[in-house]
Amino acid sequence: MTVENKKGRFGKFGGQYVPEIVMPVLNQLEEAYEKYRRDPEFLKDLRKYYVEYAGRPTLLYYADKLTKYYGGAKIYLKREDLLHTGAHKINNALGQALLAQRMGKKQVIAETGAGQHGVATATVAALFGMKCKVFMGAVDIERQKLNVFRMKLLGAEVVPVTTGTGTLKDATSEAIRYWAAHIDDTHYIIGSAVGPHPYPTMVRDFQSVIGQEIRQQIQQETGGRLDYMIACVGGGSNAIGTFYEFKDDAQIKKFGVEAAGRGPAIGDNAQTLSNPNSRPGVLHGAYSYLAQDEDGQVIEVYSISAGLDYPGVGPEHSMFHEQGVVEYVGINDKEALDAFQLLCRTEGIIPAVESSHALAYLEKLMPSTKPEEVVVVTLSGRGDKDVQQVAKVLGEEI
Numbered sequence: 228m229t230v231e232n233k234k235g236r237f238g239k240f241g242g243q244y245v246p247e248i249v250m251p252v253l254n255q256l257e258e259a260y261e262k263y264r265r266d267p268e269f270l271k272d273l274r275k276y277y278v279e280y281a282g283r284p285t286l287l288y289y290a291d292k293l294t295k296y297y298g299g300a301k302i303y304l305k306r307e308d309l310l311h312t313g314a315h316k317i318n319n320a321l322g323q324a325l326l327a328q329r330m331g332k333k334q335v336i337a338e339t340g341a342g343q344h345g346v347a348t349a350t351v352a353a354l355f356g357m358k359c360k361v362f363m364g365a366v367d368i369e370r371q372k373l374n375v376f377r378m379k380l381l382g383a384e385v386v387p388v389t390t391g392t393g394t395l396k397d398a399t400s401e402a403i404r405y406w407a408a409h410i411d412d413t414h415y416i417i418g419s420a421v422g423p424h425p426y427p428t429m430v431r432d433f434q435s436v437i438g439q440e441i442r443q444q445i446q447q448e449t450g451g452r453l454d455y456m457i458a459c460v461g462g463g464s465n466a467i468g469t470f471y472e473f474k475d476d477a478q479i480k481k482f483g484v485e486a487a488g489r490g491p492a493i494g495d496n497a498q499t500l501s502n503p504n505s506r507p508g509v510l511h512g513a514y515s516y517l518a519q520d521e522d523g524q525v526i527e528v529y530s531i532s533a534g535l536d537y538p539g540v541g542p543e544h545s546m547f548h549e550q551g552v553v554e555y556v557g558i559n560d561k562e563a564l565d566a567f568q569l570l571c572r573t574e575g576i577i578p579a580v581e582s583s584h585a586l587a588y589l590e591k592l593m594p595s596t597k598p599e600e601v602v603v604v605t606l607s608g609r610g611d612k613d614v615q616q617v618a619k620v621l622g623e624e625i
């Protein structure tokens with residue numbers, strides 16, 4: 228039995244579309260989040276972990292060499308790659324773990340595909356002394372041995388899921404089933420701004436620290452001048468965290484960059500909002516744009532980057548897309564790889580392949596910019612995890 232609920236809407240998107248057995252635990256979570264999101268003690272604790280554990284505020288770095296290379300607007304990089312565990316995912320994992328602790332939960336669970344969200348969850352579970360189970364498709368476990376070992380080192384149990392195709396979709400279903408059966412002691416940490424209400428709002432709030440810091444830092448750097456913002460979009464958490472603070476600043480052009488993979492054919496990319504074939508539908512508990520085939524079936528999407536390879540997108544992005552608040556664009560594998568190498572050589576920074584999609588959009592944007600203008604690119608993560616894969620694609624032996 229699926230329950231449909233109109234709570235937590237972004238325009239016509241979002242809501243709750245979940246099995247009836249999950250409703251009690253969602254209601255409990257919603258109530259707790261409503262209480263703690265404005266609780267000064269909770270916010271003070273969260274701030275403390277951001278500063279003392281994760282390494283916030285992250286730098287807003289003026290990329291002088293990259294700016295000179297393009298010869299247009301001044302380029303600043305928001306350095307989420309410098310955070311503990313190497314990406315923005317820790318912002319959300321810390322927030323949800325702290326909330327779970329306040330709710331008296333003893334265990335956190337998560338689903339993971341490439342393993343990045345699993346590692347972030349295992350990290351905060353270790354920090355807060357909670358038990359941790361990470362559901363992972365058996366096929367993904369085989370493909371991502373290093374992250375599986377990382378999670379084990381951090382004390383998490385990795386639960387292999389062999390149903391279906393043995394990948395992320397099946398791991399998600401298994402995590403939901405487990406959650407519904409362990410509602411008293413378990414919190415489910417979702418890794419992006421997706422899922423049923425209250426997740427998209429909660430994840431956005433925890434990631435909004437990115438945009439809030441940019442607001443302060445750009446004031447220092449340019450007296451507040453900011454013309455363009457760019458962030459990559461998988462489920463959309465680093466992008467919503469970047470844009471949310473500036474959603475009413477219509478003079479700032481915002482670009483959400485999706486993975487255009489190896490081409491426009493169905494199944495060859497992971498574009499949901501920048502793809503004329505996508506339509507809204509229900510996936511993982513919410514109504515939002517989805518990559519679908521002609522029959523309305525959600526398709527397996529593809530990208531060189533595991534973090535962008537998701538057939539849906541957070542519901543608030545679907546609303547921003549229809550309202551024109553953010554423009555969604557596509558960058559393909561080759562363009563992302565070129566941007567990856569360019570940042571390594573010009574600035575001495577190895578970016579995540581996900582973040583390289585955002586960087587690659589500079590190639591299209593910069594020719595039309597002026598030197599007095601300012602652009603901020605969110606560097607969602609560092610690329611150490613991607614070096615081996617990049618070497619393989621470039622035909623290098625390592």
Ligand SMILES: *Cc1c(COP(=O)(O)O)cnc(C)c1O
Binds near residue numbers: 315418420582
């Ligand atoms: C997971 C991940 C992403 C994509 O997730 P969003 O929720 O869209 O932000 C982007 N960059 C990095 C480095 C990631 O690990």
